[in-house]
Amino acid sequence: MSKTLVDPFPYHTLQLGLVFDRAREFDLIHSHVDYYAYPYTRLVATPTVTTLHGRLDLPELLPIYDRYREVNLVSISDAQREPLAGLDLNWVATIYHGLPVAKLGPFHPQPGDYLAYLGRISPEKRPEIAILIAKETGIPLKIAAKVDRVDRSYYEHAIKPWIEPPHIEYIGEISEEEKSAFLGEAYATLFPIEWPEPFGLIMIESLACGTPVVARRFGSVQEIMAHGLTGFICDSVREMIDAVGRIPDIDRQACRRHVEERFTDSVMAKNYESVYQRLRG
């Protein structure tokens, strides 16, 4: 979108109009725009299903979810539903994200010699814990991350002072193409989050390359990871440091297989087809 356009809502609204004007032509409408479509679902006969992509623990969401309990909802993890558990919503399935099999990066059978951190630099992602782990274990850390404008001050004060190449390296934002090599060539990927992560694509992207993940137990992590098989799920920074020492116990082939069996586009598509069939009635 052009930088001269400041407001995305005219386009959200236009998109909803384009779809719901033609509701009768569709067997089913699959919405990915959170609550924006809910009022429309009562004004047309075509069934709608909404996949929720974000965190649901914001207090301003309660009134609208409370009013639209009948809306068909798909969560991207069971954990994602928790903040709204009191509302008795109409959850029709949890369907995990899947990576396109054709585009799964190459499998990297040999571990590299660095720890990888990939994601936004923001307080809820806790990149400073990744730095702490690198310092404690003596293993180099590479941070590939975007700094959003809102997180600029956090980066300047909490992260930048700790960057000391080559031990703690900040390589900035990387492209989709660079991701696979960055993750695949790592010893392990660190996922030190401290927020209700609804899914966490980085975990399956890393595992697809064969690189185990050391993660903190928040949000969806227990559903995506198999503790001791694809890496480790930890309750403290101390456990994360210990877990990095146990990375040689993890079979990189098993990490890849974990994704191939559970988190591919074809698994995801099959699950959605089943939901579509059910809702068409």
Next chain:
Amino acid sequence: MSKTLVDPFPYHTLQLGLVFDRAREFDLIHSHVDYYAYPYTRLVATPTVTTLHGRLDLPELLPIYDRYREVNLVSISDAQREPLAGLDLNWVATIYHGLPVAKLGPFHPQPGDYLAYLGRISPEKRPEIAILIAKETGIPLKIAAKVDRVDRSYYEHAIKPWIEPPHIEYIGEISEEEKSAFLGEAYATLFPIEWPEPFGLIMIESLACGTPVVARRFGSVQEIMAHGLTGFICDSVREMIDAVGRIPDIDRQACRRHVEERFTDSVMAKNYESVYQRLRG
């Protein structure tokens, strides 16, 4: 709204749902939420009319207005329509804002000794021109204004260095109750805007108190003001300075009457009733 709530859109969406769910109960729906309601208008049989309150010269508005040309629109000035003139929209009326007659402040027959500036401190309102006029004419200026967070730096750099009480005074934000005395006790109100003002309530609030307005020719100004009767409409800062010198020619009683005849709640209500009748068919 509580400060812990960061996103207003769940409430906008909820509000639209509350109204359009019950569309059949209403003879007509009058929307004040810009384009948000447009897609809904095609999904219910109840006629809708939308009063537009903002500027319409933002490029992101074009596609959605283009798609919903049939929506019944009320502008708050003819000038407000101009940016969308190419789209052949369904304008059903221009209805000016009206002040509640019961709450019209007291009429101030005698001019005070200062120039008043009331409004936001923002570049498009050009408060620095008010300062320039005060300096050139030697008449004191009182600035009653809010500084939004986004305009803080503009205030610090462009306005604050010029504040020199008692000649140039910044009195901060004032309450609704204080407005009438602030405007009514002024010699004239300055309205040095440089943006497509859709209406400009300050002008009629000042005139209602009897205080003439010296304004720049932008947006709705020519529709709200009567040049030479309620103050002056100017094309340059030089003209504004000269106009301040001609304020004694203006009859403060005529300023008050101008509002009583054109810009009251009862005039506005009568105009809306006529639109409602027409649209109910």
